[in-house]
């Protein structure tokens with residue numbers, strides 16, 4: 001990231017032209033996570049095929065620019081991956097793909113990771129499968145931040 005510039009070009013691009021924004025009808029899984037501190041909310045929809053590959057992913061974010069950019073990038077990163085591989089799309093991976101975020105905006109990328117996990121959890125529950133390493137989603141990530 002260039003010095004003196006708060007957001008990378010990629011963040012600005014995904015903020016101005018978000019990819020995969022919207023809804024999926026009859027999704028395989030849907031997850032909604034909020035952060036009570038800033039009031040932002042993110043929802044992720046997943047369309048998963050019979051081989052547990054993510055065919056499509058869409059998002060709706062009621063939140064700041066960094067949250068929009070991270071959701072947009074996160075959807076791009078999970079499409080085409082198996083549900084197991086999608087667990088590797090952590091907030092760190094999303095931030096790296098965006099060439100970084102300012103420190104005060106790191107929590108925004110956590111919303112993306114958590115809402116993907118929540119959508120995967122929903123899918124796993126509906127289909128009675130276990131995704132190894134996936135933990136029950138938190139509805140509000142602010143709780144976690146406070147404990148840090």
Ligand code: FES
Nearest residue numbers: 038040064067108
């Ligand atoms: Fe809340 Fe960015 S300020 S998600």
